[in-house]
Amino acid sequence: MTERIQQFLAQRRQEGRDNGPCLVVDTDIIRENYNAFAKALPDTRVFYAVKANPEPKVLKLLADLGSCFDTASVQEIQMVLDAGATPDRMSFGNTIKKERDIARAYEMGIRLFAVDCVTEVEKIARAAPGSKVFCRILCDGEGAEWPLSRKFGCVPEMAPEVLERAHRLGLRAYGISFHVGSQQSNPKMWDAALRSSAQVFRELADRGIHLQMVNLGGGFPTKYLRDVPAVKAYGQAIFRSLRKHFGNRIPETIIEPGRGMVGNAGLIEAEVILISKKAESDTMRWVYLDIGKFNGLAETMDEMIRYPIRTDVDGDEMEPCIVAGPTCDSVDVLYEKTPYPLPVSLSIGAKVLIEGTGAYTTTYSSIAFNGLPPLETHVI
């Protein structure tokens, strides 16, 4: 926790406003992360993945720092425009778009679109003539804690056909994209995708179409319980793979960090509502928090993301607990398959701090399940 977040939470408590879970995002950390990306990948443009955290102040900060943006809907495009970035600094990176949304994005000035099949190319040719398109290829997501496989992308062998069609329909066949899976802890996982990308470049060059760009996607991790490699290690591994597969003709590159840009900038303060057992003989306690899967912690789905949970009594004896959220839905359990160690002396009413929650929390928070409001957020 940063000093600024600590001060903010102390003030909130003093003013008696601490009556629900709240996320605090420290913009100093986001600035550091942006600069670390720029330094680790100096020739690569950053397209921040807006869905990770679209708070206006976050978008404004990144726009002012010179970032570009990966958007997935007309609404996200509008949010980025409102933050002061021009449309030439945005991609419409969702491979699944309604044709009228493509037309609207085109009217708003967007000229860079993702595709992964011929039918999507045809929509773009009709609704956004002359635009640049990049083709997303499949990645198996191995090594990632939150995979983004199967649903997006085509097999690399199909990409030349998709991009050739784009070229023939008057679009600019611009490049290749992939996503190695979110929270990717292995910097070497970009290598296979870059090998496939280089093959697609060669195949199209043989057909007289010269691609220019490789979109390296997101996947850069944030620190939860386990340590993760620094962004510098990712930059080095990616550069080595680019050299290996593209030789002296290294293409233009972009990255789309979401989690790695904002994850560690956020901290949620929550409260223990109840601690109980289901039978006298039970050894396992249930700890119910006022935050769960429906008001911010959706990424605990299948216990994929394991957040650090801090308490005021962390030095005390620990025992594994089942941790659950506050709603009347039995799937609202955060950690049960792998119980979570919490202090025996933790008491009802105690505050807990959930770290690494700057990404994929507010956007996954429902608007009124059981009447609970969306996650209160402060960007400081």
Ligand SMILES: *Cc1c(COP(=O)(O)O)cnc(C)c1O
């Ligand atoms: C979600 C998403 C990202 C961001 O991924 P992270 O793992 O959070 O960095 C990047 N690109 C695309 C196309 C995405 O859908």
